Amino acid sequence: MAADVELIVDVPRLEEKIILEEIGRSGLRFKLTNAKYTPLLWEENPAEISLIRTISMQRAAYCAAIREASGAKAINPLDAILTAGDKILTLSRFWRAGIPFPETVIALNGEAAERAEKLVKFPVIDKPPIGSWGRLVTLVKDSQSFKSIVEHRELYQSQALKTHLIQRYVDGGRDLRILVLGEEVLGAIWRSASSGDWRSNVARGGLVKMAELDEELRELALKVSSVIGGEFIAIDIFKENERYLVNEVNGVPEFKGFMEATRINVPRKLIEYVKELLRR
Amino acid sequence: MAADVELIVDVPRLEEKIILEEIGRSGLRFKLTNAKYTPLLWEENPAEISLIRTISMQRAAYCAAIREASGAKAINPLDAILTAGDKILTLSRFWRAGIPFPETVIALNGEAAERAEKLVKFPVIDKPPIGSWGRLVTLVKDSQSFKSIVEHRELYQSQALKTHLIQRYVDGGRDLRILVLGEEVLGAIWRSASSGDWRSNVARGGLVKMAELDEELRELALKVSSVIGGEFIAIDIFKENERYLVNEVNGVPEFKGFMEATRINVPRKLIEYVKELLRR
Amino acid sequence: MAADVELIVDVPRLEEKIILEEIGRSGLRFKLTNAKYTPLLWEENPAEISLIRTISMQRAAYCAAIREASGAKAINPLDAILTAGDKILTLSRFWRAGIPFPETVIALNGEAAERAEKLVKFPVIDKPPIGSWGRLVTLVKDSQSFKSIVEHRELYQSQALKTHLIQRYVDGGRDLRILVLGEEVLGAIWRSASSGDWRSNVARGGLVKMAELDEELRELALKVSSVIGGEFIAIDIFKENERYLVNEVNGVPEFKGFMEATRINVPRKLIEYVKELLRR
Amino acid sequence: MAADVELIVDVPRLEEKIILEEIGRSGLRFKLTNAKYTPLLWEENPAEISLIRTISMQRAAYCAAIREASGAKAINPLDAILTAGDKILTLSRFWRAGIPFPETVIALNGEAAERAEKLVKFPVIDKPPIGSWGRLVTLVKDSQSFKSIVEHRELYQSQALKTHLIQRYVDGGRDLRILVLGEEVLGAIWRSASSGDWRSNVARGGLVKMAELDEELRELALKVSSVIGGEFIAIDIFKENERYLVNEVNGVPEFKGFMEATRINVPRKLIEYVKELLRR
Secondary structure (H helix, E strand, O other): OOOOEEEEEOOOOHHHHHHHHHHHHHOOOEEEEEOOOOOEOOOOOOOOEEEEEOOOHHHHHHHHHHHHHOOOEEEOOHHHHHHHOOHHHHHHHHHHHOOOOOOEEEEOOHHHHHHHHHHOOOOEEEEOOOOOOOOOOEEEOOHHHHHHHHHHHHOOOOOOOOOEEEEEOOOOOEEEEEEEEOOEEEEEEEEEOOOOOOOOOHHHOOEEEEEOOOHHHHHHHHHHHHHHOOOEEEEEEEEEOOEEEEEEEEOOOOOHHHHHHHOOOHHHHHHHHHHHHHHO | OOOOEEEEEOOOOHHHHHHHHHHHHHOOOEEEEEOOOOOEOOOOOOOOEEEEEOOOHHHHHHHHHHHHHOOOEEEOOHHHHHHHOOHHHHHHHHHHHOOOOOOEEEEOOHHHHHHHHHHOOOOEEEEOOOOOOOOOOEEEOOHHHHHHHHHHHHOOOOHHHHOEEEEEOOOOOEEEEEEEEOOEEEEEEEEEOOOOOOOOOHHHOOEEEEEOOOHHHHHHHHHHHHHHOOOEEEEEEEEEOOEEEEEEEEOOOOOHHHHHHHOOOHHHHHHHHHHHHHHO | OOOOEEEEEOOOOHHHHHHHHHHHHHOOOEEEEEOOOOOEOOOOOOOOEEEEEOOOHHHHHHHHHHHHHOOOEEEOOHHHHHHHOOHHHHHHHHHHHOOOOOOEEEEOOHHHHHHHHHHOOOOEEEEOOOOOOOOOOEEEOOHHHHHHHHHHHHOOOOHHHHOEEEEEOOOOOEEEEEEEEOOEEEEEEEEEOOOOOOOOOHHHOOEEEEEOOOHHHHHHHHHHHHHHOOOEEEEEEEEEOOEEEEEEEEOOOOOHHHHHHHOOOHHHHHHHHHHHHHHO | OOOOEEEEEOOOOHHHHHHHHHHHHHOOOEEEEEOOOOOEOOOOOOOOEEEEEOOOHHHHHHHHHHHHHOOOEEEOOHHHHHHHOOHHHHHHHHHHHOOOOOOEEEEOOHHHHHHHHHHOOOOEEEEOOOOOOOOOOEEEOOHHHHHHHHHHHHOOOOHHHHOEEEEEOOOOOEEEEEEEEOOEEEEEEEEEOOOOOOOOOHHHOOEEEEEOOOHHHHHHHHHHHHHHOOOEEEEEEEEEOOEEEEEEEEOOOOOHHHHHHHOOOHHHHHHHHHHHHHHO
16 A cells, blocks of 8 residues: 655755654654665555655656656646756746846856856856755856856856856845745745855855745745745745845755744644645 | 747757758748857747757757747747656656656666666666767666666766666667657658667767658657657657667757658758748 | 974874874874865974875875975875876886786777777776776776776766776786885785675775785885885785786775784884884 | 887877977977877887877876886976976975965865965965966955855865965066976066956967066076976966066976067977987
8 A cells, every 4th residue: 555645855854854753743654765775666556745855956856757757746746846946947937927036147158158247237146057055156246256257167067057147136135035835825034144155045054034924925925836836835035125036946945944933833734734635 | 020930059060050041941030049159038029939959958948948938939848858858757758648668767876776776687778867869878787887887977976967767678779760840750760770889879870771650650659749748859769579669759859860861851841840830 | 393293184084093092192292184174384394294194195195295395204205195196107107117017008088998998808997097995996898888988987077087097807806905114014915805896995895814925025015115105005916826916006095904804003003103203 | 110209199289280390390200199099008119208298287197107107208207297287286396495486375175265265365366286278267356256266166076176276466467488498498478468367378368478588587497497397398477576486387388479479489499409318
């Protein structure tokens, strides 16, 4: 008999550990899969729901593809993982749906980047389409620094890391992070950069504080979630002159900082959501 | 006024050159974009149709995403490029749709690969999910050689190149390649490995010969095309004991060898198809 | 006042820990430097002797260069680290000095490797000039497997990893490892491959057993040590038909397995040697 | 009968072509070896002199090692190629010999670099120990840009590219390049950065102009050459407040710009030098 729910991990973080505890408490039949050690097969009888919680986005996508093909519901679905996992795909969905984001030029390699420079005004943010925790996200203040960054990126082997999103820098020192689960906006926090970095990622020591969710934000978050096709996602939003600009979406959201700031029990909410899906 | 059709390239091959000539003859208003040199923008007024012909699959995906978001029809569509460009995503669609393919185990890294070894019988084909022209596709005859290949792959930086599709080896020394354009199966060729290699890729000196298209093959090809969501794709098929097994799909197909063997004018067909789409 | 002896590490292993304990017991004034965390400077007043025990050969070479330039004695000296750390440089010294080693062809990239294939008879060992613990050392049985290995290696970014030493395979399932400290041959062990691998490296689970040191071996070891210019090195030797063939030299030798098999207290010997050098 | 002189290349530039023409005119028996296509062997009967002119420093070192071991004279010798090819090894020789160079701190990885930052004053030059044409040489103006560069470098696979020389920035917009052949200082040129870059490398469009060689410069150049052990090298020197600071040495010097500015026929000089060596 197949399991109700499978938790797929690679390197379990705090988040995965407390999700697992919550599953343990839930009475659901479950299965734990470590994608680093377990060969994967398309199969006849998968768990009904696969919670995909690998750190590697690529691995997450492969797990979602294989489980969905086998008939499971993946959280998040493959399409949402692929889209949220790549900032060019994300912003393309935003553009199509009219969701506001900071002005951005794309350059698929170094030569294009040098021409893109003429289309923007410094300071800019330069970042590759993939990567988490602000990795390689660079605040570039002038043309010479930009050329150095482009030169460094050209030596990477990965085409994605050679690709540039060159984005207007939205100042402010903080951003909003909102968690959405199914049709419910769980809450929001402010993240501020710690001293010594300008990025607000919690993994970089960013500080967190609970934020108010007004109706505009709530609607924006639900729209983003629906456009990405996510079941359980985090959305990063800048506020500039009373206007919201969506920055990124995370398809395998970390929520340690969120729980601390909001006191919301995210894994419990998640497993309740899973149970409800199983009942349908 | 926007163009009717845009041709996006990075390193133009023979195929792109003759497509461009055909566009020139067609009377269509067109635009040529080299994605290596041109910054890309979501825009209000894109060409109606974007023919995406970059060698890099990653670049193809980004171009399709940006053009589709801007309202253009991309050939191929983003979804087809992403799916055809990754063999795990391809086979996942096949499994779901009941399209037959050689038995395959997936291992997302080296440890998983060592365990996957126990599930298969040598010889096997080991390959990464991405890559063209048979690159890194390895015929592995025994466990020791398998361990060496796994060890070599673990040193790559790219998660995709560390990922293994371990597949039953289908002998025969040749495969079928079928081109599908819209609802039309253009034709088929046999490709045989040249001496000195066991892979039949034309880029590796594989030999080509026109093949007959029976009704079963025609239906299979159209089913694959529809499952992948492609407008213009190539499908590689093995024949084993009178049974067809689909191996791969190519979302930016090369067709030089196909044209030589079948005398079908592929770029003409392609541009006629574009014209028909524009008339709709 | 400068220290008598500095121990430079990056990722301390058992070996470094027991060397450090032995230094602690010795009464010498010492300094511990972790090259991963400490900026390095050419300086006026270095420790008299620097024991260089980083896992990374490149880091070991840089530490030796900087300390020697500052006036310290490095163990091992820069020249020995560079030479032992690269198998082409090692074998070049051997050839010049008439030290026997298995027949070897060098290919500096893939095309040269395909031509080199014609000069050898399978099975061969294919390995890059750098790397420890048998990493990427591959037993290649036929031309097709060789081509696969070459293809995998060509995708590495490092020129050294693209370089091939193609070596006659010396069968036997075991090799001798000899430790030399200054003018003293400390001892020898046999290393045998564990089941599941054909390589005898202790780090791969190879089995160790004390070996007898005859006069021929002793002389060979001292000659190798002098040709490499090492103060404290390990030498790997094949025995084939009563003839010795030197395979490799290690300039930052691990000696855990050696100590277990011989009951020789290597760190004590090493620190006694350091003390004697300080007295000179 | 062995050749008098061998020219070893990988990707022939203008320099190698005119050296080859000059050899052709010389009446010497010669041999041309492309290290990308030719397997290399230690051999009994090498050419007497090997001119090593590969673009890749690693390949140059391997060719020199193998030819020297076989009894040839390599120009440059292995030791000079290794030393000039790595800026940490170069500066270590300079320090030992009292040759002045800009103040430099070494960091062997990212953590050490973040600590090294506290030892320097911005702006600084940050560069890896290997690489030609100013590649990755970065002018860093503040701590935040430094952190971005360190982060980019940490993602390289090569330990050398993760290594930082953090150097006081010597302003001036130009440097001297001196060519030394055996005991003769051939001449000197000023190189100035072209607009759009701050680096003066000719490969980056730097401008060249003949420079005067005073006695101090001549002596400095000969001292550098002797300390590096080079037969034919280029030396890059800054002039600051009437004081010379040596920056780098090149062991396979390009000399196109030098010939244009000085009208000195470098390949003729080189082949005359070879002939003289052969007569000895």
